[in-house]
Every structure is written in structure tokens, then in C-alpha cells.
Amino acid sequence: HAMALDPRQPRPHSxxxxxxxxxxxPLIKKFCVDGVTSSGVKDILKVNPRKYNSWVARNLPVxxxxxxxxxQFPPIDLRRNTLxxxxxxxxxxxxxxxxxxxxxxxxxxxxxxEQEKRAVLIVYGMSSAVSKTLLRVANWTLFWLLARLFNxxxxxxxxxxxLREANKGQIPIIFLPGHKSHMDYVLMSFVLANIxxxxxxxxxxxxxxxxxxxxxxxxxxxxFIKRKLDTTAGKDVLYRKxxxxxxxxxxxxxxxxxxxxxxxxxxxxxxxxxxxGLLSVLVDSVKEGTVQDIMIVPVSIAYDKLMEKNFVLHELxxxxxxxxxxxxxxxxxxxxxxxxxxSARVDFAExxxxxxxxxxxxxxxxxxxxxxxxxxxxxxSPSANDQERKLVSAxxxxxxxxxxxxxxxxxxxxxxxxxxxxxxxxVALPDLISSYEWLEEKITTKGRAVGFSGEPxxxxxxxxxxxxxxxxxxxxxxxNGVTVETKWITPCLALPTVFRLHHYFNQVSPLFALxxxxxxxxxxxxxxxxxxxxxxxxxxxxxxxKDKLITxxxxxxxxxxxxxxxxxxxxxxxxxxxxxxxSFIVADILKVKQVGPSQASRYGDDEDTDRxxxxxxxxxxxxxxxxxxxxxxxxxxxxxxxxxATSLLERRDNCDETQLGSDIQEEAVMxxxxxxxxxxxxxxxxxxxNAVKTFRDMDILSLDQTDGHLHLSNPDLLLQVAESLAEYRx
Numbered sequence: 001h002a003m004a005l006d007p008r009q010p011r012p013h014s015x016x017x018x019x020x021x022x023x024x025x026p027l028i029k030k031f032c033v034d035g036v037t038s039s040g041v042k043d044i045l046k047v048n049p050r051k052y053n054s055w056v057a058r059n060l061p062v063x064x065x066x067x068x069x070x071x072q073f074p075p076i077d078l079r080r081n082t083l084x085x086x087x088x089x090x091x092x093x094x095x096x097x098x099x100x101x102x103x104x105x106x107x108x109x110x111x112x113x114e115q116e117k118r119a120v121l122i123v124y125g126m127s128s129a130v131s132k133t134l135l136r137v138a139n140w141t142l143f144w145l146l147a148r149l150f151n152x153x154x155x156x157x158x159x160x161x162x163l164r165e166a167n168k169g170q171i172p173i174i175f176l177p178g179h180k181s182h183m184d185y186v187l188m189s190f191v192l193a194n195i196x197x198x199x200x201x202x203x204x205x206x207x208x209x210x211x212x213x214x215x216x217x218x219x220x221x222x223x224f225i226k227r228k229l230d231t232t233a234g235k236d237v238l239y240r241k242x243x244x245x246x247x248x249x250x251x252x253x254x255x256x257x258x259x260x261x262x263x264x265x266x267x268x269x270x271x272x273x274x275x276x277g278l279l280s281v282l283v284d285s286v287k288e289g290t291v292q293d294i295m296i297v298p299v300s301i302a303y304d305k306l307m308e309k310n311f312v313l314h315e316l317x318x319x320x321x322x323x324x325x326x327x328x329x330x331x332x333x334x335x336x337x338x339x340x341x342x343s344a345r346v347d348f349a350e351x352x353x354x355x356x357x358x359x360x361x362x363x364x365x366x367x368x369x370x371x372x373x374x375x376x377x378x379x380x381s382p383s384a385n386d387q388e389r390k391l392v393s394a395x396x397x398x399x400x401x402x403x404x405x406x407x408x409x410x411x412x413x414x415x416x417x418x419x420x421x422x423x424x425x426x427v428a429l430p431d432l433i434s435s436y437e438w439l440e441e442k443i444t445t446k447g448r449a450v451g452f453s454g455e456p457x458x459x460x461x462x463x464x465x466x467x468x469x470x471x472x473x474x475x476x477x478x479x480n481g482v483t484v485e486t487k488w489i490t491p492c493l494a495l496p497t498v499f500r501l502h503h504y505f506n507q508v509s510p511l512f513a514l515x516x517x518x519x520x521x522x523x524x525x526x527x528x529x530x531x532x533x534x535x536x537x538x539x540x541x542x543x544x545x546k547d548k549l550i551t552x553x554x555x556x557x558x559x560x561x562x563x564x565x566x567x568x569x570x571x572x573x574x575x576x577x578x579x580x581x582x583s584f585i586v587a588d589i590l591k592v593k594q595v596g597p598s599q600a601s602r603y604g605d606d607e608d609t610d611r612x613x614x615x616x617x618x619x620x621x622x623x624x625x626x627x628x629x630x631x632x633x634x635x636x637x638x639x640x641x642x643x644x645a646t647s648l649l650e651r652r653d654n655c656d657e658t659q660l661g662s663d664i665q666e667e668a669v670m671x672x673x674x675x676x677x678x679x680x681x682x683x684x685x686x687x688x689x690n691a692v693k694t695f696r697d698m699d700i701l702s703l704d705q706t707d708g709h710l711h712l713s714n715p716d717l718l719l720q721v722a723e724s725l726a727e728y729r730x
Contacts, residue, residue: 008688127218298348300347472490
């Protein structure tokens with residue numbers, strides 16, 4: 001039955017007293033459901049032979065379709081143009097002067113020839129050498145390979161029409177996807193090629209420049225860039241200029257480009273902080289007039305099943321990144337032949353003009369950029385000034401916000417979200433299905449789509465099939481009046497397996513992050529008010545000042561700046577929090593109430609408090625249960641930040657950032673084993689590192705340039721943060 005969205009209606013839940021576990025009766029029959037179908041999306045793997053007239057097209061539709069695929073690549077030699085450009089020639093001469101003046105054995109002419117040779121190696125090593133024939137062969141092969149791997153690869157039909165319209169002009173399009181898997185490269189090119197969009201040149205890390213694999217990537221449109229542009233000796237000016245000029249050559253010839261601003265795959269499953277170096281090239285090209293304009297298209301890619309699971313477990317438990325090798329790439333490709341990944345979905349945000357963003361864009365004074373302070377957003381151009389860096393950083397945050405906004409949760413994400421919040425101790429299958437229906441309505445009411453079209457029962461069974469390694473399914477007996485045998489689903493919450501489940505969870509968590517901020521802030525403001533009440537008891541009904549709630553919400557958003565993109569940089573954060581509070585008022589969780597001066601004075605000494613808007617908190621059980629549910633969304637993040645803060649306060653020695661993260665995680669794991677933590681995900685290295693970086697942004701930690709160690713520079717502020725975090729408990 002359809003569940004009402006209104007929080008006043010009770011949210012489906014399991015009364016565990018109604019069930020008796022039957023641990024000795026494991027579920028034998030597998031869940032089974034057909035693939036996802038929807039009239040609103042197109043399955044790229046399916047080619048309709050009816051639209052062709054020839055015999056070959058009707059009988060070999062994929063072959064005919066691939067052979068007639070439009071591939072547009074410039075006939076000119078971009079490498080030669082890059083090397084002969086004024087920008088690269090000037091960099092060669094500059095580097096030669098530095099080398100000859102450094103007291104080496106080479107004179108200027110010898111140093112010049114050496115730098116010229118190095119420039120040739122750089123450009124030829126990074127540049128792509130696209131083969132149209134190989135593109136067609138790869139596309140034909142992918143139809144077969146992806147059909148074995150996925151039930152379908154889906155794209156919204158409206159997005160296809162939108163991209164085709166944007167592709168009609170002579171303006172290059174820059175595709176900027178969130179990065180979750182190495183499969184992202186493949187799916188993006190495959191989807192774009194088969195909807196009639198020019199295949200982009202893809203910026204790839206040089207860690208993928210492996211024997212055989214590197215050659216294939218370059219001939220399919222990939223160009224390689226170093227993961228670290230600079231050396232210990234300083235900035236590599238020549239490499240930066242070569243990369244800059246090569247991208248400019250691509251843009252001036254009207255070529256589409258694709259790159260991943262996060263730099264590497266997301267370990268947590270949600271978008272990470274952007275590295276905006278390549279964006280600076282785009283901004284410079286438009287500002288200098290090298291290209292008239294550029295269209296920016298943020299992209300979200302979602303998978304029913306995690307494509308690379310081992311690296312998530314290894315690195316979130318503190319392991320170092322394992323470098324890619326030819327053998328590991330071969331093993332990974334072979335494993336995919338027998339892997340069943342469910343479905344994949346690619347969603348595109350609305351394209352926007354970079355020229356218009358530069359001309360009209362603004363950075364809000366209350367923006368989250370105040371905290372991030374351009375961390376990790378260096379420009380490729382060494383001469384970029386502070387204003388240009390702010391513009392590039394604002395652009396990068398705006399794009400990542402759009403990536404979050406266009407993302408679509410899959411059925412596995414929604415089931416994992418419910419299991420990680422409401423049903424950590426387990427749930428009966430009928431109740432899980434009812435909760436899934438409730439969650440689906442909640443998501444669609446927010447104006448977002450879901451990645452499964454079908455009945456809730458089908459969606460849940462489909463998801464549980466794909467999550468079979470992460471859940472335990474057994475039989476139980478329902479004894480509420482009538483004895484009914486059903487299935488009991490228990491999530492695997494042990495370390496490190498829980499990180500995989502949380503990876504699925506994080507495709508949904510950004511949708512509820514702001515609501516969770518309001519719920520957690522309400523708890524803290526209510527706690528402050530209750531402490532000043534008579535005999536320390538919470539008075540009913542509870543009234544809180546709206547301005548205090550906004551202040552708490554903004555501060556919590558700033559604290560979690562590295563976890564979620566709550567607002568685009570052009571929007572005032574206070575406005576966003578205020579609008580979120582208004583949604584609670586519309587849902588009757590909060591009610592606007594006039595409070596007299598005598599009652600208002602109980603909150604504080606502010607003489608304007610009695611004239612401010614006061615909000616009465618509903619004491620309806622359904623509303624309180626909904627608030628508790630929302631608090632659970634942020635609970636693992638807040639607990640991890642609290643653990644990091646308390647660990648820093650207790651430390652007496654200094655060390656580098658990597659060692660500090662390892663030490664904090666080791667302490668967290670020990671506390672988890674002793675049963676002292678509420679949430680296992682609090683031990684995640686990803687969240688701990690984000691907490692340390694956030695404390696650096698807040699000037700709580702400072703970096704000693706002499707030894708590279710972090711020092712506690714503001715213990716009073718850290719203590720204040722820790723005390724605040726201790727109050728955010730569901």
C-alpha cells in the first residue's frame with residue numbers, strides 16, 4: 001500500500017517483539033527480478049533495427065549502427081602546434097635559462113636543446129592519437145561486453161535531447177563526471193558515441209599509462225597527465241605549459257573534453273572535494289579570448305553494484321593506494337566477464353556557459369569557500385592571482401554541487417540507506433518493502449528520480465540479490481495475532497565490510513544531509529534550552545528561537561564542508577538553512593509561535609531574543625521519530641569528527657598528516673572493538689582525513705614547514721568544537 005509522505009504519518013518500522021529469529025533456516029531461494037525498464041529512459045545497449053531499411057541493418061543492427069557512428073576529430077597535428085606555440089617556446093627558453101644559470105656543465109644553447117627534447121617527450125607522451133577505426137571496433141566490442149556485465153545502461157531521454165541541442169553549436173563541451181570507478185571512462189565514451197555526441201578527449205592519470213593498456217587508451221581519445229604536476233624541486237613550469245597549451249589546442253579545434261575533478265575514484269561513494277587545476281585552463285582560455293565560450297556539463301554515474309570493491313575496503317582501513325599494473329588491469333578486465341553488476345545509469349546536468357558564469361557568477365560571503373580556502377584547488381598557471389583562484393574554486397564547487405543534484409539513487413543505494421539508519425539490527429522483509437516505498441516517495445517529492453522503475457517489492461528483492469554479500473537473510477516467524485513465516489534481513493556491520501555498505505548508503509545521504517543538519521541542530525538548541533529550564537527538565541511544548549537554529553545549522557554545515565555540498569557558492573548559506581527550516585514548518589514538525597519576553601529571557605540575555613521568531617517543536621511521536629531518523633544520517637560523520645577532535649586534544653607529540661590519520665584510526669578501531677562507538681563507519685579513514693583537513697582549514701592545526709609535522713595551534717577552539725560535537729547524539 002502507498003505510504004503517506006507527511007511525517008505525521010508513522011514511518012514503517014519493525015516491531016522486533018513480533019518476530020522470532022530462525023537462525024538455523026537460511027534462505028536458499030535467491031531473489032530474482034527482471035531488469036529495469038522505464039519509458040522515461042533509454043537503454044543504450046538496445047539498438048532498434050526497425051528504424052533501418054536495409055537488410056544488413058535489420059539483421060545486424062549493432063554492426064550497422066556502429067559503422068555509421070559519427071566521429072569528428074581534427075585532421076591537424078595538435079602535437080606540432082602545441083610545441084610551436086608561443087607559450088611552450090617561452091617556457092622552454094625560461095627553463096633553459098634557469099638550467100644554464102644554475103652552475104651546471106651546460107651552456108645556454110645546450111640547455112635549450114635539452115629542454116626542447118624534454119618538451120617533445122612531454123607532449124608526445126601525454127597526447128592522444130585517436131583512431132576512428134579503433135573507436136568503431138571498441139564500440140562494437142563494448143556492446144557485447146557491457147551486455148554481459150549490465151542488465152542495461154540507462155540515460156534519461158530528456159538529457160539526450162538536451163545534449164544533442166548543445167552539440168549543434170561550434171562550442172566545445174566539457175564533461176565533468178563524479179568519479180566512482182574505472183568503468184566511468186568506458187561508460188561515458190560509450191554513451192556519448194551512441195547518442196550522437198562527439199566522443200570527448202579524456203584526461204587520464206599517468207598511472208594508467210601501462211604497456212598495451214596505455215596505447216589503447218590513447219588511440220581511443222585519452223591523454224595522460226601526471227598525478228603530481230610538480231616535483232620536490234618546485235613547480236614544473238615546462239610540463240604545466242605543455243599541458244595548458246595542449247588543452248587549448250583541443251578547445252580551439254572544437255573538441256570535447258572530459259576529466260574527473262576529484263582526481264581519483266571516490267572511496268566513500270559520494271562526491272569528494274574538487275581539484276580545480278584543469279578548470280583553470282578553461283577559465284584562462286575564455287578570459288583571454290582564445291575560445292569564444294565553453295559549455296560545462298556536470299555528470300553523475302550510478303551503479304547498482306560496486307564495481308571495484310577491494311580498493312574501498314583496503315584504503316578506508318588505512319591501507320596505501322595500490323599502484324595499477326598491466327597484470328592487475330588484465331585480471332580486473334577478466335573478472336568483469338563473469339561479474340553481474342545489475343544496471344548502470346548516466347545522468348547529465350543542464351549545460352551552462354562558462355562565459356556567463358565568469359561574467360555573472362558571484363561568491364557569497366557566507367559561502368562554504370570561506371572555510372575551504374582553495375584547499376587542493378591549485379591553478380596550472382603559476383601566475384594565477386588570488387581573485388582568479390577564487391573564481392576557479394567557485395566554479396569547481398558549483399560543478400560538484402550540480403553533480404550531487406543530478407545524481408540518481410539506485411535500488412541498492414536505497415536499501416543500504418535504510419539498513420544503515422533505521423534497521424541496523426535487522427528488519428522483516430515486509431517492513432523493509434514498506435520503508436522502501438516511503439523512501440521512494442520522499443526522494444521523488446524532492447524532485448529527484450530513482451534508478452529502479454517497478455513495484456517496491458521487486459526493487460527490494462532486486463537490491464538484496466545484488467547486496468547478498470553484505471546482508472544476512474534468514475527466516476523468522478511473525479506472531480502478531482497470526483503466525484506468518486517471512487524473511488529477516490540483517491546488515492553486515494563488521495569492519496571492514498561495513499564500508500562497502502556505507503558506499504551504497506552515500507548515494508542517498510547527500511539528499512538528506514541538509515535535513516539532517518537541521519535535525520541535529522534542533523537537538524543541540526533544544527538541549528541548551530532544556531538545561532536552562534526548571535529543574536533541568538525539558539518543558540512541553542518546547543520553543544526555540546529561529547535565529548539560533550539558523551546559526552547552529554550554518555556552523556554545522558561549515559564543519560562538514562568536506563563531506564557534503566550543501567549549497568552552490570553563489571548562494572548564501574544562511575538562506576539555504578532558513579529554507580530548510582521552512583520545510584520543517586510546512587511539515588508541521590516546527591510551528592511559528594509568539595513567545596513572551598519572560599519566557600524568551602530563559603534562553604539567553606540577548607535583548608532582541610523576545611522580538612525574534614520562535615519555533616515550537618512538535619511533540620507528536622511520528623515527528624520525533626522522523627527527527628531521530630534524520631539524525632542517524634550524519635551520525636557516523638559527527639562521531640568520527642568527535643573522535644578526531646578528542647584524539648588531537650590528548651596527543652602530546654607531533655607527526656605528519658598521514659601518520660596522524662593512521663594513529664587516530666587505530667584508536668577508533670580499538671574503541672569499536674571495546675563497544676565504545678555508536679557507529680562502525682566512524683573508523684573510516686576517509687572521514688578521519690577530512691576531519692583533519694577541516695581542522696587545518698579552521699587554523700586549529702598548523703603545518704610546520706621545516707619538518708612537515710602538524711601542530712595543535714588552537715586547543716581552545718578545538719575543545720569548543722569537541723564539546724559541540726558531543727551534543728550531537730541521536
